[in-house]
Amino acid sequence: MKAPDEHFKQVISHAKEYGFIFQSSEIYDGLSAVYDYGQLGVQLKNNIRQYWWQAMTRLNENIVGIDAAILMHPTTWKASGHVDAFNDPLIDNKDSKKRYRADVLIEDHCAKLEAKIDKEVKKAEKRFGDAFDKEQFLATNARVLELTQRSKEILSRMAQSLEKEDLADVKALIEELGIVCPVSGSKNWTEVKQFNLMFGTKLGASAESATDLYLRPETAQGIFVNFLNVQKSGRMKIPFGIAQTGKAFRNEIVARQFIFRMREFEQMEMQFFIAPGTQKQWYEHWKEARLKWHLSLGMGEDNYRFHDHEKLAHYADAAADIEFAFPFGFKELEGIHSRTDFDLSRHEEFSGKKLQYFDPEMKESYVPYVVETSIGLDRMFLAILSKSLVEEELDGSSRTVMRIPAVLAPLKAAVLPLVKKDRLPDLAKEIIDTLKFEFEVAYDEKDAVGRRYRRQDAIGTPFCITVDHQSLEDRTVTIRHRDSMEQDRIAIDALAGLLREETAMSNWLKRIEL
Numbered sequence: 110m111k112a113p114d115e116h117f118k119q120v121i122s123h124a125k126e127y128g129f130i131f132q133s134s135e136i137y138d139g140l141s142a143v144y145d146y147g148q149l150g151v152q153l154k155n156n157i158r159q160y161w162w163q164a165m166t167r168l169n170e171n172i173v174g175i176d177a178a179i180l181m182h183p184t185t186w187k188a189s190g191h192v193d194a195f196n197d198p199l200i201d202n203k204d205s206k207k208r209y210r211a212d213v214l215i216e217d218h219c220a221k222l223e224a225k226i227d228k229e230v231k232k233a234e235k236r237f238g239d240a241f242d243k244e245q246f247l248a249t250n251a252r253v254l255e256l257t258q259r260s261k262e263i264l265s266r267m268a269q270s271l272e273k274e275d276l277a278d279v280k281a282l283i284e285e286l287g288i289v290c291p292v293s294g295s296k297n298w299t300e301v302k303q304f305n306l307m308f309g310t311k312l313g314a315s316a317e318s319a320t321d322l323y324l325r326p327e328t329a330q331g332i333f334v335n336f337l338n339v340q341k342s343g344r345m346k347i348p349f350g351i352a353q354t355g356k357a358f359r360n361e362i363v364a365r366q367f368i369f370r371m372r373e374f375e376q377m378e379m380q381f382f383i384a385p386g387t388q389k390q391w392y393e394h395w396k397e398a399r400l401k402w403h404l405s406l407g408m409g410e411d412n413y414r415f416h417d418h419e420k421l422a423h424y425a426d427a428a429a430d431i432e433f434a435f436p437f438g439f440k441e442l443e444g445i446h447s448r449t450d451f452d453l454s455r456h457e458e459f460s461g462k463k464l465q466y467f468d469p470e471m472k473e474s475y476v477p478y479v480v481e482t483s484i485g486l487d488r489m490f491l492a493i494l495s496k497s498l499v500e501e502e503l504d505g506s507s508r509t510v511m512r513i514p515a516v517l518a519p520l521k522a523a524v525l526p527l528v529k530k531d532r533l534p535d536l537a538k539e540i541i542d543t544l545k546f547e548f549e550v551a552y553d554e555k556d557a558v559g560r561r562y563r564r565q566d567a568i569g570t571p572f573c574i575t576v577d578h579q580s581l582e583d584r585t586v587t588i589r590h591r592d593s594m595e596q597d598r599i600a601i602d603a604l605a606g607l608l609r610e611e612t613a614m615s616n617w618l619k620r621i622e623l
């Protein structure tokens with residue numbers, strides 16, 4: 110098995126080599142933290158989006174979808190708190206002129222302490238062999254306890270200083286820890302300043318009359334401002350949800366780890382409107398429902414965990430992340446937030462319009478509470494890509510295979526004539542012509558069939574259908590399964606049924622409800 114950073118490098122180069130993801134504007138040396146999806150990437154991305162969309166809007170009769178504009182009235186962002194509070198604390202190094210997120214510098218320092226703990230664990234593992242009890246070691250070893258305590262104290266002081274907006278103390282902490290600029294190696298730091306993450310733009314023909322707008326930093330606000338429109342026009346009864354997918358933009362300072370943190374990305378968000386007082390129950394419901402959605406893809410229960418937030422955003426009364434085991438460790442993939450009535454109340458206040466619901470059972474009007482589920486589509490893409498790409502040792506050889514869940518795979522099958530003659534290509538094309546209305550299928554006739562199998566393995570195609578001379582006689586073909594590499598002989602007429610059984614979204618969606 111490859112080391113995690115080696116594996117991550119392979120994921121990035123594989124994504125480019127096979128047409129999943131390219132650096133944006135690469136011929137101009139690229140635009141940092143902005144990426145383009147290639148011919149296979151767009152298929153995988155569309156499939157993930159569809160799988161989310163259908164799970165939300167088809168499996169829940171009380172959830173509907175919308176598609177709000179990216180540009181919104183600028184007061185939206187005043188009301189939501191983004192103008193005043195959507196900030197990162199930044200610090201510059203005077204020698205290298207490089208800019209950093211102050212909290213990330215401190216977190217990186219703590220990550221080094223964690224790495225030291227890991228080193229101690231590895232040393233002890235070697236020393237004690239089979240008798241080693243990791244949990245006991247972590248709970249009792251003096252050096253490990255000291256490092257753990259130090260890391261905890263640093264992070265807690267940072268959290269408190271950020272909460273109090275005490276930026277001078279954040280700088281003091283960086284100095285006390287002796288953190289140096291990774292580029293210049295110096296400790297010559299500026300003050301820490303807040304930096305707003307929203308991208309600004311202008312609406313209007315002339316500079317004088319132009320209005321300042323923002324590119325939306327989250328899709329959620331498009332849902333909040335449409336709450337009444339949807340409720341009234343759809344005659345929705347609480348509890349009900351509004352789902353949306355779409356682009357969001359953040360001027361991330363520390364944009365790294367490939368498509369994990371981008372400046373232009375896509376979110377899939379759902380706001381669930383509920384009666385005040387029921388938020389705890391719905392929060393637990395959505396935590397469980399969202400984890401089920403992830404697990405239905407069969408990428409291994411061990412790769413997911415919940416992280417409950419101790420420090421809550423000003424609008425939330427509970428929040429948790431679903432974290433995923435990315436190649437660089439467990440990191441946030443999705444957030445589930447109990448947002449109270451904060452957003453709708455603020456939009457009421459700033460717009461002067463009532464955003465209330467008359468509850469026929471309670472016989473009263475109220476501003477609904479909201480539980481939100483919010484997942485980054487690109488992050489989900491990275492989760493799939495990084496977990497499915499494996500190098501397998503076979504008898505005397507190896508293969509690179511992407512074990513992408515079949516429902517999401519960019520291509521469902523490739524049809525391969527064994528040779529380029531004897532009417533085999535004609536039959537292969539005839540098969541494609543029957544399958545193409547329902548499935549994404551490709552044709553490949555170049556190179557030996559073994560090499561063609563490897564090519565399809567490398568892009569995650571779950572099935573290869575080989576047409577040979579026997580096919581002309583009895584209308585059967587060989588179907589090869591990507592993961593087991595097993596081959597079966599089946600009738601051409603049975604192909605669509607098999608592909609439907611194994612890859613159709615409707616079949617996979619049923620697993621979520623189990």
Ligand code: GAP
Pocket residue numbers: 326327328329359361368369370371372374375376378441442443444481483484485486487488
């Ligand atoms: N409406 C709530 C909200 O936007 P968030 O935690 O800021 O919450 C939700 O973002 C999700 O969006 C994250 O869990 C992550 O998957 C994704 N996300 C956030 N910032 C991102 C970025 N810069 N690049 C890629 N995905 C991002």
